[in-house]
Amino acid sequence: MAKRSFKAESKRLLDLMVNSIYTNKEIFIREIISNASDALDKLHYVSLTDENARNNDELHIEISIDKEGRRITVSDNGIGMDMEELDKNLGTIAKSGSFDFKNENSDDKTDIIGQFGVGFYSAFMIADKVTVLTKKYDSDVAYCWESSGADGYTITECDKDTVGTSVIMHVKEDTENEKYSEYLENYRLRTLIKTYSDYIRYPIKMEVEKTRNTAADGEEPKYEQYTEVETLNSMIPIWQRSKSEVSDEECVKYYKDKFFDHADPSAIIRVSAEGIVSYKAMLFVPGSLPYDYYTKEFKKGLQLYSSGVLIMDKCEQLLPEHFRFVRGVVDSQDLSLNISREMLQNDHQLKTIANNIEKKVKAELLKLLNNEFEKYEAFWKNFGLQLKYGIVSDFGLHKDMLKDLLVFYSSAENKLTTLKDYVSRMKGDQKYIYYAAGESVEKIAMLPQTEICRDKGYEMLYFTDEVDEFAVNVLMEFEGKKFKSVAAEDAELQSQAEKEETEKQREENKELLAFIGEVLKDSVKSVIISDKLKSHAVCLSSEGPVTLEMEKYFASLPGDENKPKADRVLELNAAHSAFTALKNAFVNDKTKAEKYSKILYAQALIVAGLPIDNTVEYCDLVCDLF
Numbered sequence: 084m085a086k087r088s089f090k091a092e093s094k095r096l097l098d099l100m101v102n103s104i105y106t107n108k109e110i111f112i113r114e115i116i117s118n119a120s121d122a123l124d125k126l127h128y129v130s131l132t133d134e135n136a137r138n139n140d141e142l143h144i145e146i147s148i149d150k151e152g153r154r155i156t157v158s159d160n161g162i163g164m165d166m167e168e169l170d171k172n173l174g175t176i177a178k179s180g181s182f183d184f185k186n187e188n189s190d191d192k193t194d195i196i197g198q199f200g201v202g203f204y205s206a207f208m209i210a211d212k213v214t215v216l217t218k219k220y221d222s223d224v225a226y227c228w229e230s231s232g233a234d235g236y237t238i239t240e241c242d243k244d245t246v247g248t249s250v251i252m253h254v255k256e257d258t259e260n261e262k263y264s265e266y267l268e269n270y271r272l273r274t275l276i277k278t279y280s281d282y283i284r285y286p287i288k289m290e291v292e293k294t295r296n297t298a299a300d301g302e303e304p305k306y307e308q309y310t311e312v313e314t315l316n317s318m319i320p321i322w323q324r325s326k327s328e329v330s331d332e333e334c335v336k337y338y339k340d341k342f343f344d345h346a347d348p349s350a351i352i353r354v355s356a357e358g359i360v361s362y363k364a365m366l367f368v369p370g371s372l373p374y375d376y377y378t379k380e381f382k383k384g385l386q387l388y389s390s391g392v393l394i395m396d397k398c399e400q401l402l403p404e405h406f407r408f409v410r411g412v413v414d415s416q417d418l419s420l421n422i423s424r425e426m427l428q429n430d431h432q433l434k435t436i437a438n439n440i441e442k443k444v445k446a447e448l449l450k451l452l453n454n455e456f457e458k459y460e461a462f463w464k465n466f467g468l469q470l471k472y473g474i475v476s477d478f479g480l481h482k483d484m485l486k487d488l489l490v491f492y493s494s495a496e497n498k499l500t501t502l503k504d505y506v507s508r509m510k511g512d513q514k515y516i517y518y519a520a521g522e523s524v525e526k527i528a529m530l531p532q533t534e535i536c537r538d539k540g541y542e543m544l545y546f547t548d549e550v551d552e553f554a555v556n557v558l559m560e561f562e563g564k565k566f567k568s569v570a571a572e573d574a575e576l577q578s579q580a581e582k583e584e585t586e587k588q589r590e591e592n593k594e595l596l597a598f599i600g601e602v603l604k605d606s607v608k609s610v611i612i613s614d615k616l617k618s619h620a621v622c623l624s625s626e627g628p629v630t631l632e633m634e635k636y637f638a639s640l641p642g643d644e645n646k647p648k649a650d651r652v653l654e655l656n657a658a659h660s661a662f663t664a665l666k667n668a669f670v671n672d673k674t675k676a677e678k679y680s681k682i683l684y685a686q687a688l689i690v691a692g693l694p695i696d697n698t699v700e701y702c703d704l705v706c707d708l709f
C-alpha cells in the first residue's frame with residue numbers, strides 16, 4: 084500500500100493547522116458534522132431522480148465517543164465517496180488563492196477553515212490520526228483513508244456494510260497547554276454540537292449518559308446510571324422558527340457561525356411572507372466590512388432554499404446592487420427544486436421576493452437610522468459608499484429608494500446628518516442646501532469659500548467622497564430644495580447691498596481683471612471679484628459642469644487620455660490688502676503686477692489642494708518680494 088502525499092498546498096495548510104495559528108480548536112466538530120450533513124443532502128438530492136439512491140434508513144448523523152481508546156467517530160448514511168473522490172476531496176485543497184491571502188495576512192485571526200472550505204483538515208487540530216471509512220451509494224466496495232498529518236495518507240479497500248461515511252478522530256494526548264481529553268467528555272461534546280450544529284436539518288444522534296431514580300413512590304430515592312440515544316439538535320432551521328421562538332442572541336450566533344464574521348450584525352431582518360409567493364427569510368446587515376467588499380472578488384447573493392433544501396448558495400437576483408452587502412437565507416416552498424440558473428433569471432416569483440426584500444432592507448436601515456443612530460454611523464462607515472453609488476447608478480433609477488438613507492457630515496452638528504434634518508434646520512432666508520467638497524472634514528472647514536456661508540449662519544454639508552457631488556447632481560433636489568456648492572458662481576450667498584457692491588467692484592476693476600486674465604490665460608478661464616471671500620485673499624472655483632473635485636476624481640482614474648478638466652475661475656477678494664497691492668502695482672509697475680498675479684494664482688492652487696504647475700518659478704517669484 085503506497086503512501087500518497089498531500090498536494091503541495093494541503094501540506095502547508097496542514098502544517099499551519101497542526102501548529103495551530105487557529106485558536107478555536109473546538110470548531111472541528113462543526114466542520115465534520117457539516118460535511119456529514121452535506122453528504123446527506125447530496126444523497127437526498129440524487130435520490131429524487133435515482134431510485135438506487137433511496138435509503139431505507141432515516142438520513143441521520145451518529146456521534147460516538149470511545150473514551151479509553153481516545154476516539155471520536157462521526158458517521159453518516161449519506162452519499163459516501165469512491166476511491167477517486169477520496170483521493171481528490173481529502174487529498175487537495177483547491178483554493179490556493181485564498182490560502183495565499185491568508186498567508187499574507189497571517190496576523191489576523193480570521194476563520195480560515197470556514198472561509199476557505201478546508202473544514203475536513205480541522206480534525207487534525209485535535210487528532211493525531213484520522214481514519215475515514217466510506218462506501219458510495221452506488222458501489223459495493225468500501226475504502227479506508229488514513230492519515231497522521233502532513234506526511235501523507237493511504238487509501239485501502241475495507242469492509243463496511245452500510246452506505247455512507249465514518250470519520251474517526253484519534254484524539255491527541257494532553258499537553259501542558261492543551262487538554263484534548265475534554266473533547267472525549269460526553270457532556271462537553273454534546274454542548275459543542277448543540278452550540279454549533281443545532282440547525283443541521285438531519286438528526287444528530289448520540290448516546291447520552293443519564294441518571295434516573297428507580298425507587299418506588301415514598302421510598303428513599305435510588306439513583307441509577309444508564310445511557311440513551313438522543314437527538315441533540317433541534318433540526319428546524321433557525322429561519323423556519325417563529326420570531327417569538329428565536330432570540331436575537333441566537334440569530335447573532337447563527338450569523339457569526341454561518342458567515343464567519345467576528346462582529347455582531349448591524350441589523351437582523353426577519354421576513355415571513357404569505358401571499359402570491361410564500362417564503363421565509365433571515366437577513367443580516369454585516370457589522371464589519373468584508374475584506375474584499377469593494378473588489379471584483381466579492382460576490383453578492385443570498386442562499387436560496389426550497390423547502391429546506393439548498394438550491395443555490397449565492398442567488399444574485401435576490402439582491403439589488405445597492406444592498407449587495409446583505410447576507411442571509413431565503414426559503415420558499417413555492418420554488419421548484421430542479422430549477423436552473425437560467426430559469427431563475429426570469430423567474431417571476433423570485434422577482435417578487437427580491438422586490439419585497441429590497442423594501443424590507445430599506446425599512447430596517449431607516450429604523451436603525453431613526454432609533455440607533457450610533458449603530459447607523461457604524462453601518463455607514465462600512466457601506467455608505469455603496470448607497471451613494473446606488474444613487475448615481477442606472478441614471479438615478481434608485482434615488483427615491485435611497486435618498487432618505489443618505490447622511491453627510493454637517494458643519495452645524497459636527498457629525499453626520501440626514502438631508503431631512505438639514506432641511507428642517509434651514510434658515511428662513513436660505514434658498515439652497517449648501518455643500519463644500521474637499522479631501523477631509525478638517526480641510527473643508529478651512530476653505531476660504533466656506534467663510535461667507537458660515538458667516539451667514541448657514542449649515543453646510545461636507546463632501547469628502549468623490550462620488551458625493553455626483554450623487555447630489557443626480558438627486559437634483561431634496562424636499563424641493565436644490566443643492567448648491569458654496570463655490571458655485573451662483574451660490575447667492577450675498578445680500579442685495581453686498582451684491583451691488585460686488586457688481587460695482589467688478590465694473591470698476593474691469594481693466595485690472597482683464598490684465599490678470601491675460602497673464603494667466605493658459606491656466607484660468609476667467610478672473611473675477613469674488614462674492615464669497617471674507618478674510619482670505621483668493622480662491623479657485625470653476626464654471627461649467629466639471630468642478631475641481633470632479634477633475635481630481637477623473638485624474639485619479641486609470642488611463643491618461645482626455646480627462647475632463649474644470650474650467651478654472653480665479654476669485655479675488657477686493658477688500659483684501661493683497662488686492663490693493665496688486666491694484667497699485669497695475670498702475671505703477673506692470674511687471675510687478677504680473678508677478679503678483681502669478682503668485683496669487685499659485686496661492687489659490689495651494690488652498691484648493693492642486694499642484695503648482697512650475698514650482699521653481701513660483702519660488703523665485705516669492706523670493707523676489709524680499
Ligand code: ADP
Nearest residue numbers: 118119122163164172173200201202203204248
Ligand atoms: P468543503 O466541505 O468546504 O467542501 P471540506 O474540507 O470540509 O471542504 O471537505 C472536503 C470534501 O470532502 C467535501 O467537499 C466532500 O466532497 C468530501 N467529504 C468530506 N466529508 C464527507 C462525508 N462525510 N461524506 C462525503 N463526502 C465528504
Ligand code: MG
Nearest residue numbers: 117118202203
Ligand atoms: Mg466542509
